[in-house]
Amino acid sequence: MTSWLEGLARLRKYPSAVAGLLLIALLIATAIYAVTAIPYSEAQKLWRGGDAWQDLPVNAGPAWIDRLHGGEAARTVRASSDDATIREDAFEGVRVQETVLELDFEYGGFPSEVNLFLNSDFESRQPFVRLTWRTPDGEELFLGARRVGATERVSISQDQRLEGRLGYPPQVGLFTDTPPGTSEPAVRQGTYELVIETVQFEEQASLEADLVIYGQVHGLFGTDHQRRDLTVALLWGTPVALAFGLLAAVGTTVTTLIIAAAGVWYGGWVDATIQRLTEVNIILPLLPILVMIGTLYSTSIWLMLGVVVVLGIFSAGIKMYRAMLLPVRQSPYIEAARAYGASNARIILRYMVPRILPVLIPTFVTLIPTYVFLEASLAVLGLGDPVLPTWGKVLHDAQAQSALYHGFYYWVIGPAAMLMVTGLGFAMLGFALDRIFNPRLRSA
Amino acid sequence: MTSAAQTSPAPASGQSSLLDVHRLRTHFELRQWGFLRAGTVHAVDDVSFQLNAGEAVAIVGESGCGKSSLARTLLGLYRPTSGTVRFAGESLSDLRGGALKAYRARVGYVQQDPYGALPPFLDIRRILAEPLIVHGIRNRQEQERRIDAALEEVGLTPATDTRGKFPHQLSGGQQQRVVIARALLLRPSMLIADEPVSMLDASVRVEILNLLHRVQQDHRLALIYITHDLSTVRHYVDRAMVMYGGKIVEQAPVEELLRHPLHPYTEALLGALGDPDPQNAGRFRAVPGGEPPSLVTPPAGCRFHPRCPIAQKGLCDSREPSTRTPRPNHPVDCWMRE
Numbered sequence: 001m002t003s004w005l006e007g008l009a010r011l012r013k014y015p016s017a018v019a020g021l022l023l024i025a026l027l028i029a030t031a032i033y034a035v036t037a038i039p040y041s042e043a044q045k046l047w048r049g050g051d052a053w054q055d056l057p058v059n060a061g062p063a064w065i066d067r068l069h070g071g072e073a074a075r076t077v078r079a080s081s082d083d084a085t086i087r088e089d090a091f092e093g094v095r096v097q098e099t100v101l102e103l104d105f106e107y108g109g110f111p112s113e114v115n116l117f118l119n120s121d122f123e124s125r126q127p128f129v130r131l132t133w134r135t136p137d138g139e140e141l142f143l144g145a146r147r148v149g150a151t152e153r154v155s156i157s158q159d160q161r162l163e164g165r166l167g168y169p170p171q172v173g174l175f176t177d178t179p180p181g182t183s184e185p186a187v188r189q190g191t192y193e194l195v196i197e198t199v200q201f202e203e204q205a206s207l208e209a210d211l212v213i214y215g216q217v218h219g220l221f222g223t224d225h226q227r228r229d230l231t232v233a234l235l236w237g238t239p240v241a242l243a244f245g246l247l248a249a250v251g252t253t254v255t256t257l258i259i260a261a262a263g264v265w266y267g268g269w270v271d272a273t274i275q276r277l278t279e280v281n282i283i284l285p286l287l288p289i290l291v292m293i294g295t296l297y298s299t300s301i302w303l304m305l306g307v308v309v310v311l312g313i314f315s316a317g318i319k320m321y322r323a324m325l326l327p328v329r330q331s332p333y334i335e336a337a338r339a340y341g342a343s344n345a346r347i348i349l350r351y352m353v354p355r356i357l358p359v360l361i362p363t364f365v366t367l368i369p370t371y372v373f374l375e376a377s378l379a380v381l382g383l384g385d386p387v388l389p390t391w392g393k394v395l396h397d398a399q400a401q402s403a404l405y406h407g408f409y410y411w412v413i414g415p416a417a418m419l420m421v422t423g424l425g426f427a428m429l430g431f432a433l434d435r436i437f438n439p440r441l442r443s444a
Numbered sequence: 445m446t447s448a449a450q451t452s453p454a455p456a457s458g459q460s461s462l463l464d465v466h467r468l469r470t471h472f473e474l475r476q477w478g479f480l481r482a483g484t485v486h487a488v489d490d491v492s493f494q495l496n497a498g499e500a501v502a503i504v505g506e507s508g509c510g511k512s513s514l515a516r517t518l519l520g521l522y523r524p525t526s527g528t529v530r531f532a533g534e535s536l537s538d539l540r541g542g543a544l545k546a547y548r549a550r551v552g553y554v555q556q557d558p559y560g561a562l563p564p565f566l567d568i569r570r571i572l573a574e575p576l577i578v579h580g581i582r583n584r585q586e587q588e589r590r591i592d593a594a595l596e597e598v599g600l601t602p603a604t605d606t607r608g609k610f611p612h613q614l615s616g617g618q619q620q621r622v623v624i625a626r627a628l629l630l631r632p633s634m635l636i637a638d639e640p641v642s643m644l645d646a647s648v649r650v651e652i653l654n655l656l657h658r659v660q661q662d663h664r665l666a667l668i669y670i671t672h673d674l675s676t677v678r679h680y681v682d683r684a685m686v687m688y689g690g691k692i693v694e695q696a697p698v699e700e701l702l703r704h705p706l707h708p709y710t711e712a713l714l715g716a717l718g719d720p721d722p723q724n725a726g727r728f729r730a731v732p733g734g735e736p737p738s739l740v741t742p743p744a745g746c747r748f749h750p751r752c753p754i755a756q757k758g759l760c761d762s763r764e765p766s767t768r769t770p771r772p773n774h775p776v777d778c779w780m781r782e
Contacts, residue, residue, distance in 0.1 A: 332560035339519050340575040340630065341548035354565050
């Protein structure tokens with residue numbers, strides 16, 4: 001129909017439609033970026049686990065918000081033995097290595113945590129390390145000595161004895177020269193050193209050390225309680241949300257439309273059955289059914305999508321489409337089609353359905369975000385997909401960890417903003433399309 | 445049209461008729477609450493007539509007399525309640541599947557509302573391709589060839605100008621030409637035109653009627669021209685039938701009917717025609733009043749008797765008139781004509 005193209009061309013005259021289209025384009029661009037920049041397997045690894053996020057701080061806020069305040073807060077700083085100078089002596093069958101990890105600490109705020117990761121390679125005899133902290137002024141502080149396993153995490157900031165000696169939590173005490181109990185501790189900026197003296201008992205044995213001084217802020221959207229970068233979830237949540245919303249909207253609209261058209265065309269008991277099924281289905285509560293299935297069976301997002309579509313087929317839309325199709329059924333062109341021998345399927349799919357498609361486009365567009373919200377609601381209720389990172393799951397975690405009580409507002413605002421942008425974009429476009437395709441709303 | 449000869453179907457012999465309608469009844473049940481019988485609409489009630497190949501016949505009657513129901517029954521869109529429709533010797537109610545589809549290809553249909561008869565969301569090329577696709581002609585070049593030929597035949601030249609347009613971009617007359625082109629595409633042997641000009645501007649009515657007449661002549665089509673307007677009948681058909689209250693009350697060759705109307709209803713229809721003679725301006729003519737008969741509870745006896753100026757009490761209001769032939773080739777259902 002030409003009015004299709006004309007209608008789309010008319011969109012330019014509606015500022016809300018242009019804004020909506022921009023928001024949708026932004027979301028689509030984000031989705032494409034997420035899928036290409038972070039491949040699915042990578043995203044799963046970043047979100048699900050293990051070593052991938054040991055370098056990220058816990059519950060760090062977004063870095064750009066700190067920058068608005070002047071950029072005082074500490075960022076994460078790392079120092080690795082790969083870049084460090086190593087002196088080695090050998091005597092009496094043992095080798096003694098001295099590794100000096102240097103790092104510049106130039107921030108106004110204290111770090112959130114200090115960890116040392118040690119990976120050693122040995123046959124049977126564990127190496128022995130002795131750790132010394134050297135401040136910019138040259139003061140030395142003994143941090144302890146220990147045997148080292150194959151992989152070891154030394155949580156310096158968790159050291160109770162060190163905290164007792166310093167009078168501050170270690171991540172504060174190590175970076176200040178303010179004596180405890182006098183005033184607020186101030187950061188001493190400069191180059192710090194961690195001296196690792198290693199005693200190796202084997203010829204081939206080696207040791208890798210990584211010192212991580214965790215910052216207070218991280219990335220665009222901060223991190224959560226499991227050190228996961230929220231940026232990954234918010235980026236990857238976009239294609240998941242768009243795909244779910246779009247597939248659910250397409251699935252329900254197309255099937256509903258065809259069934260409504262078939263009911264109108266065949267009439268009689270076919271129509272009556274469809275109408276009664278619809279009336280029963282309308283009063284079935286969708287969300288509790290989804291909760292039940294999620295609890296008893298599986299919370300896979302694809303299963304949820306299937307259930308949403310199946311329960312959406314005999315939805316209230318059938319009543320609306322039926323009302324629109326009843327006059328179409330009486331059209332002379334349908335009678336003409338019967339007279340030249342068109343089949344029932346052809347009449348339904350090619351002559352009846354296309355007639356009301358333009359009017360359906362706005363409904364379809366505004367339907368997409370409702371399914372996005374439905375998926376988020378399920379996730380907030382703890383029925384999110386077990387594998388995929390989604391906006392709703394971030395909100396669920398935030399709620400479970402009392403994010404707002406603890407002041408981690410970014411944890412809630414990030415996904416909520418994404419959801420709102422999605423809703424806003426599709427709603428603004430949908431309302432404009434409604435004005436274009438629905439003649440009754442078009443004012444003179 | 446030179447292309448006419450090649451597209452015309454094999455001419456039927458003059459002896460056996462192409463269409464034979466025998467005691468056809470199409471009734472509709474009225475129901476209350478979906479199942480209680482509340483009455484029956486006698487839309488087509490005991491109609492019989494024959495139509496030869498290449499013959500044009502008009503069915504004339506006022507709104508609600510059952511003309512369109514008759515057309516739809518002949519097209520196989522309504523199932524007849526009783527009676528038979530034989531087309532080229534085959535009974536329409538026996539046709540199933542492929543045979544019914546073949547019948548639909550042999551009968552073209554031109555409707556009253558040209559804009560409504562064309563799907564508004566398809567362009568003309570696609571609209572005309574649809575019947576071809578339905579009947580298995582999927583070769584694109586073959587489609588193009590036949591579409592262009594049909595468009596040119598109905599006077600939409602050059603065809604390339606029209607093909608890409610949508611129905612709303614055409615005038616009413618052009619739309620009706622497209623409808624006629626569509627009816628001709630499958631090379632039918634019979635055309636049913638249900639009030640083809642009543643929704644058109646007066647200025648294009650004659651053009652469309654001339655076009656219908658020309659294609660009817662060129663293709664030797666049997667034509668059933670349904671109208672409420674006797675004035676459009678004279679030059680275009682061979683025979684006219686007058687329908688009243690679901691029945692055919694009079695039929696005759698068209699000149700005979702116009703000159704010697706026998707049924708009082710036919711006389712009334714003729715009397716309602718405009719009179720171009722200025723001498724008669726302002727002269728009052730006796731036209732029977734009253735309303736068209738109810739098809740649910742038709743009047744007893746002759747259905748025209750409540751409005752008839754010559755009805756006889758005790759006869760016309762109690763007994764249905766039988767068919768008689770007071771003039772040769774001119775049967776009429778009226779007690780008062782012998």
